[in-house]
Amino acid sequence: xxxxxxxxxxxxxxxxxxxxxxxxxxxxxxxxxxxxxxxxxxxxxxxxxxxxxxxxxxxxxxxxxxxxxxxxxxxxxxxxxxxxxxxxxxxxxxxxxxxxxxxxxxxxxxxxxxxxxxxxxxxxxxxxxxxxxxxxxxxxxxxxxxxxxxxxxxxxxxxxxxxxxxxxxxxxxxxxxxxxxxxxxxxxxxxxxxxxxxxxxxxxxxxxxxxxxxxxxxxx
Numbered sequence: 001x002x003x004x005x006x007x008x009x010x011x012x013x014x015x016x017x018x019x020x021x022x023x024x025x026x027x028x029x030x031x032x033x034x035x036x037x038x039x040x041x042x043x044x045x046x047x048x049x050x051x052x053x054x055x056x057x058x059x060x061x062x063x064x065x066x067x068x069x070x071x072x073x074x075x076x077x078x079x080x081x082x083x084x085x086x087x088x089x090x091x092x093x094x095x096x097x098x099x100x101x102x103x104x105x106x107x108x109x110x111x112x113x114x115x116x117x118x119x120x121x122x123x124x125x126x127x128x129x130x131x132x133x134x135x136x137x138x139x140x141x142x143x144x145x146x147x148x149x150x151x152x153x154x155x156x157x158x159x160x161x162x163x164x165x166x167x168x169x170x171x172x173x174x175x176x177x178x179x180x181x182x183x184x185x186x187x188x189x190x191x192x193x194x195x196x197x198x199x200x201x202x203x204x205x206x207x208x209x210x211x212x213x214x215x216x217x218x219x220x
Contacts, residue, residue: 006131014132017055019045021066024059028110033059063114068128068148069136070101075154076137076146087162091155091181092208098151098185099201105194112186155181168215180211 006014023044027036038059042052056062074097081093102108128136130144137143159177162168168177184207189200196203 006134010129010131011135013055014129014135016045016047016051017065017132018069018136020047020052020055020062021069024062025066025107029104029107033063033110033114060114067111071151071154072128072133072143072146072148073137073140074098074101074151075148076140076143078154079146086167087158087165088167088212091158091162092205094151094154094158095185095204095208096201099204102189103197103200105189105197108189108197112190151185152178152182172215177211177215181208184208184211 020041023041024036027041036059038049038052041062042049056065074094077097078090078094082090085093102111128148133144133146156174156178159168159174159181163170163174184204188203188207189197192200192203
């Protein structure tokens with residue numbers, strides 16, 4: 001088993017960081033970021049506050065860590081599908097996965113608040129260790145080898161592939177298409193009612209279909 005490749009210290013560190021991230025993420029579903037105390041998170045994971053600061057300088061760093069774990073899972077899932085779907089279908093799949101991962105409205109609103117107000121936009125910085133990747137998703141074969149990138153980088157890569165494959169007009173800058181995709185990703189959940197979050201994947205698809213009509217090669 002891959003687990004045997006890691007030392008006891010590596011495993012303890014990874015498991016603790018992941019437990020902190022998941023305890024924090026669970027609270028974001030019902031509490032504001034500012035109302036969640038480090039003491040409360042530590043109590044849930046049964047560690048001291050001093051131990052917390054050994055891993056994360058502050059709550060914002062923990063929020064960035066949650067973001068990387070989310071993007072890791074999506075990147076792994078994309079790699080599993082890339083040989084079966086064309087680039088535009090892959091973009092739709094990314095949106096499906098984001099809808100599934102961010103389907104709780106309170107969690108979405110808090111993440112967006114952090115993204116915009118607290119400026120936790122993805123930073124390359126220190127990557128997740130292989131052991132952290134493994135213990136975050138031990139059921140995902142080979143996830144230790146997956147590189148964590150921002151959602152913008154992932155989507156831009158797919159847009160360029162779509163242009164190279166003749167699915168999207170080359171006359172439109174890939175970055176302009178990316179801007180539209182990000183507007184859909186963030187904007188759609190902000191314009192719907194909480195009870196409509198269960199249909200977020202379908203609402204995303206509707207907007208993507210409109211965008212594809214605007215950028216398809218047959219519009220040249």
